[in-house]
Amino acid sequence: MTGLGWGIRSLGRHPLRTGLSLAGIAVAAAMLLDMVMLSGGIDKSFGDLLLQRGYQIRITPKGTLPFDTEASLPGARRLVRTLRSDPDVATAGAILGSAVYARTPDSLVTLFGYGVQPESQGIYRVMAGADLAPADTTGLLLSAAAAAVLGGARVGDTVMLAGRLDPQIAAAAEDRSLVVRGMVEWLYDYRGQPSVGAVLPVMQRLARQATGDPASLVLVRARADSMVEPLVARLRADYPTLEVNSVVELVAQAKRRLSYFTQLAHVLGAMSLVVTVLLIGTLLTITVNERLGEIATLRAIGIGKATVVSQVLAEGVALTVIGSALGVLLGLATARYLDAILTSFPGLPAAFSFFVPRADTLTQAAVVLLVTGSLAGLYPAWLAARAPIAATLRAEAT
Amino acid sequence: MARRARTHSRHLAGGGHLSAPSHPGAVLVARDLRKDYPVGGETVHALRGVSLSVGRGEHVAIVGPSGSGKSTLLQLLGGIDTPSAGSVEVLGTRLERLSDRDLTRLRLLRLGFVFQRFHLLPVLTARENVELPMAEAGVKSAERRARALELLEYVGLSGRAGHRATQLSGGEMQRVAIARALANQPAVLLADEPTGELDAATGQEILELFRRLNRDGATLVVVTHDERLAREAGRTVTMFDGRIADR
Numbered sequence: 001m002t003g004l005g006w007g008i009r010s011l012g013r014h015p016l017r018t019g020l021s022l023a024g025i026a027v028a029a030a031m032l033l034d035m036v037m038l039s040g041g042i043d044k045s046f047g048d049l050l051l052q053r054g055y056q057i058r059i060t061p062k063g064t065l066p067f068d069t070e071a072s073l074p075g076a077r078r079l080v081r082t083l084r085s086d087p088d089v090a091t092a093g094a095i096l097g098s099a100v101y102a103r104t105p106d107s108l109v110t111l112f113g114y115g116v117q118p119e120s121q122g123i124y125r126v127m128a129g130a131d132l133a134p135a136d137t138t139g140l141l142l143s144a145a146a147a148a149v150l151g152g153a154r155v156g157d158t159v160m161l162a163g164r165l166d167p168q169i170a171a172a173a174e175d176r177s178l179v180v181r182g183m184v185e186w187l188y189d190y191r192g193q194p195s196v197g198a199v200l201p202v203m204q205r206l207a208r209q210a211t212g213d214p215a216s217l218v219l220v221r222a223r224a225d226s227m228v229e230p231l232v233a234r235l236r237a238d239y240p241t242l243e244v245n246s247v248v249e250l251v252a253q254a255k256r257r258l259s260y261f262t263q264l265a266h267v268l269g270a271m272s273l274v275v276t277v278l279l280i281g282t283l284l285t286i287t288v289n290e291r292l293g294e295i296a297t298l299r300a301i302g303i304g305k306a307t308v309v310s311q312v313l314a315e316g317v318a319l320t321v322i323g324s325a326l327g328v329l330l331g332l333a334t335a336r337y338l339d340a341i342l343t344s345f346p347g348l349p350a351a352f353s354f355f356v357p358r359a360d361t362l363t364q365a366a367v368v369l370l371v372t373g374s375l376a377g378l379y380p381a382w383l384a385a386r387a388p389i390a391a392t393l394r395a396e397a398t
Numbered sequence: 399m400a401r402r403a404r405t406h407s408r409h410l411a412g413g414g415h416l417s418a419p420s421h422p423g424a425v426l427v428a429r430d431l432r433k434d435y436p437v438g439g440e441t442v443h444a445l446r447g448v449s450l451s452v453g454r455g456e457h458v459a460i461v462g463p464s465g466s467g468k469s470t471l472l473q474l475l476g477g478i479d480t481p482s483a484g485s486v487e488v489l490g491t492r493l494e495r496l497s498d499r500d501l502t503r504l505r506l507l508r509l510g511f512v513f514q515r516f517h518l519l520p521v522l523t524a525r526e527n528v529e530l531p532m533a534e535a536g537v538k539s540a541e542r543r544a545r546a547l548e549l550l551e552y553v554g555l556s557g558r559a560g561h562r563a564t565q566l567s568g569g570e571m572q573r574v575a576i577a578r579a580l581a582n583q584p585a586v587l588l589a590d591e592p593t594g595e596l597d598a599a600t601g602q603e604i605l606e607l608f609r610r611l612n613r614d615g616a617t618l619v620v621v622t623h624d625e626r627l628a629r630e631a632g633r634t635v636t637m638f639d640g641r642i643a644d645r
Contacts, residue, residue, distance in 0.1 A: 294517050300478050301510075302504075302505040302506020303531070397515070397591070
């Protein structure tokens with residue numbers, strides 16, 4: 001019978017009390033887990049999202065975020081050609097974002113339109129049908145949400161897109177009849193966003209931005225991750241009127257902006273640790289006080305202080321391990337639920353996640369929880385070790 | 399009986415590593431023991447100078463009215479408590495010279511204790527309770543399991559080895575406690591009111607077990623109010639007001 005086995009069995013003496021304590025520890029552990037996932041999850045999720053297709057660099061108009069404003073960078077295709085000829089660049093592609101309209105039998109439906117260069121794109125995944133060819137000026141890509149607002153459009157269907165409405169005459173400046181080539185998942189769409197995509201020149205015309213060859217951003221993939229930093233520095237020097245950022249820098253910016261999330265997570269995580277320590281410490285102190293007669297007898301028959309202390313600590317470890325295991329299940333379930341609520345906020349990419357499990361932080365949290373849970377048993381273990389044998393036995397006998 | 403005698407010789411004739419006592423043949427020697435307790439600003443003199451020697455294989459009963467100092471004397475003899483003055487020698491070892499750790503080790507290896515309230519660990523089986531002191535002493539798993547089963551057989555509980563303490567009757571629990579006390583082959587078995595929590599019939603079983611233990615060579619010192627148990631002893635020490643009244 002090892003100390004841990006003895007400890008686990010001892011927990012069964014008062015099943016209801018132990019059960020309630022385990023429930024409390026599980027809730028605290030779940031909260032700690034969620035806070036750990038939240039504290040590192042946002043930047044991890046943001047970084048993963050931006051790197052999904054391997055483009056490590058973003059070039060945008062100065063002072064803007066992509067699609068945030070009407071600002072656009074001019075000469076997009078020439079810029080892309082120049083970038084593609086750079087020996088450190090694996091590929092590059094321009095993207096234009098704009099509102100477009102689709103004609104349905106009885107109305108106009110507002111959609112978000114992406115102009116893309118299909119041979120170098122980093123913003124969608126083809127789910128059904130085919131991708132656009134680089135020169136396909138009659139093809140269209142639809143998201144599931146766009147297909148739904150278009151009355152269940154499918155691959156092969158024709159969709160009539162209208163460009164920006166002229167406010168004076170309430171008529172579209174440009175009408176294009178496009179054939180659906182593929183159903184895609186737009187990686188940066190918020191949940192339910194109806195988006196369509198066409199090759200860049202088509203979307204430029206629909207956006208009434210045919211002149212100047214504009215784009216909202218350019219994605220650049222370096223030949224190796226190690227080349228990113230010097231490449232960004234060089235591009236900044238070459239294009240001082242543009243904003244050049246690596247994904248690492250963008251993640252760092254996001255992290256700074258969302259630092260309050262991390263602080264909140266740390267505070268709540270620390271509180272959950274304190275609750276765990278108090279729960280375990282209280283339960284074990286009550287247990288030790290109840291068992292003083294038994295402990296005094298054990299000491300009297302020659303059981304050493306070390307064995308008594310290790311047995312009490314083993315109970316603390318057993319409580320922590322079992323409670324934490326339950327807490328992991330509870331934490332993952334609540335993280336999923338909370339994530340669904342948070343990512344339903346408008347403007348957030350559906351693929352974004354607030355609660356991201358990371359092996360390193362989860363391991364750290366598990367170690368901290370185990371250590372603190374075990375430390376919580378120190379005071380009751382000390383009580384057990386210093387129990388006066390003779391006085392306790394005398395008190396027991398009367 | 400032959401088997402029991404053999405079991406006894408393996409489990410009761412302990413103290414093999416001990417030096418010779420200063421009283422030839424004495425296992426326990428107490429000299430002028432005094433024990434004072436502060437109670438509410440006053441001093442209670444629980445023992446007022448008790449000297450006692452217990453020889454190997456002796457069965458000594460300590461009797462007397464409540465508060466006469468019987469249990470205090472037993473605790474001092476067993477190194478559970480420390481005297482205010484005087485000394486205790488167990489197989490030649492002066493207890494007051496031992497550190498807490500060495501005293502604990504001596505209680506584990508050379509003394510066996512049986513208490514009125516058996517205090518078995520309820521989450522362990524009878525066998526595991528008996529194994530506990532052996533595990534503490536570092537006896538290997540297979541050996542302690544075999545010895546625990548032998549001891550349970552000796553106390554008549556071979557069929558209850560796998561039962562948890564909570565599944566045993568009072569008499570059975572006390573017999574398991576006696577087996578536990580014998581686990582490390584102690585030189586002396588010290589018992590404090592071993593029948594105090596038991597009914598007459600069950601107390602009789604324990605009495606017979608003690609009789610058998612002594613017949614098999616165990617040195618017994620028993621504090622008791624039970625006249626039947628006291629009559630079994632070869633020597634009766636009567637305590638009164640912290641002193642030995644007669645021998």
